[in-house]
Amino acid sequence: MVTNDPRARLMQLVSEQGASLSGLSELIGRNSTYLQQFIRKGSPRKLEENDRRRLARFLGVDESELGAPEDLSSSVLIKPRGEWVDLPRLPLGASAGPGLLAGEELPIGAFRFSARWLREQGLDPAQLSAIRVEGDSMEATLRDGDEILVDRSPRNWRDGIHVVRSGEALMVKRLDLARPAVVALVSDNPAYQTIELEPGEVEVIGRVVWKSGRL
Structure with a gap:
């Protein structure tokens, strides 16, 4: 009721x-x-x-x-259906290039996922959102226009592909934490140089846990 x-x-x-x-x-x-x-x-x-x-x-x-x-009240709704969960799609692009300024973060849509699959992956729906990749520095892992699912669950930093903010620039990069007091933002595309920053210059927004894209 x-x-x-x-x-x-x-x-x-x-x-x-x-x-x-x-x-x-x-x-x-x-x-x-x-x-x-x-x-x-x-x-x-x-x-x-x-x-x-x-x-x-x-x-x-x-x-x-x-x-x-x-x-x-809302006139257009996204309704839950049984064991499916709607995850918000935000009108942001995480740049896979030199960096993109973040904009308004009200959802513009949703991606529907199996609640069972999310549980099996250990993912909390309340900590997930989807954004778009812009640029080619993460090719061929992530391509311009791909949609990525970002897990914002609080955790210690670790290697892997993350969405990060440096200043006002929002980027998707591979974190390399091998050296003390250095956060290396690595591009999968060898045409791009690695960005090296101090930990205080980087905010890790979340870890990329899924992607979709056109063939």
Whole structure:
């Protein structure tokens, strides 16, 4: 049964879809306890419009279920279907070249994945989002126009392909952490030089765990 209480409804959706409050809090750009405090302590009193919209799109419900007035509720929805999970597709490009400025991060669509497959891969849907690759420096592993799934789960840095931010530039690169106090951003395309930075100059957004692209 669907409840009219936005807090209870959010908790119900989190349970049904196997998400986490901490992961959803980070999805909307808040600290990890934000939604837990909203549900259990009533603070904030109601969700801000942008937060509510992101959550509704990700969870596949009308905004009115999370407290929006009926005249502000969503007209186009992505509905969950059984054991499938809709992961947000963000209007960003992670540059596989010299770097791209990040833009507005409200979802523009979704990719549908098997909830069972995500569980088998040890992936939390609330920590996943899809963005586009732009540029050719990661060819032939990643090509211009490929869509990649980024896992933003907090973890220690490790080697592998990641989306990183340096300054305002958003890039997808292979991390090489072999040398102390050096973060090497390596391109798979040998035509591009390795970028070497200090740890404080790099923010690791997430690890690339899946890709799709045209043949």
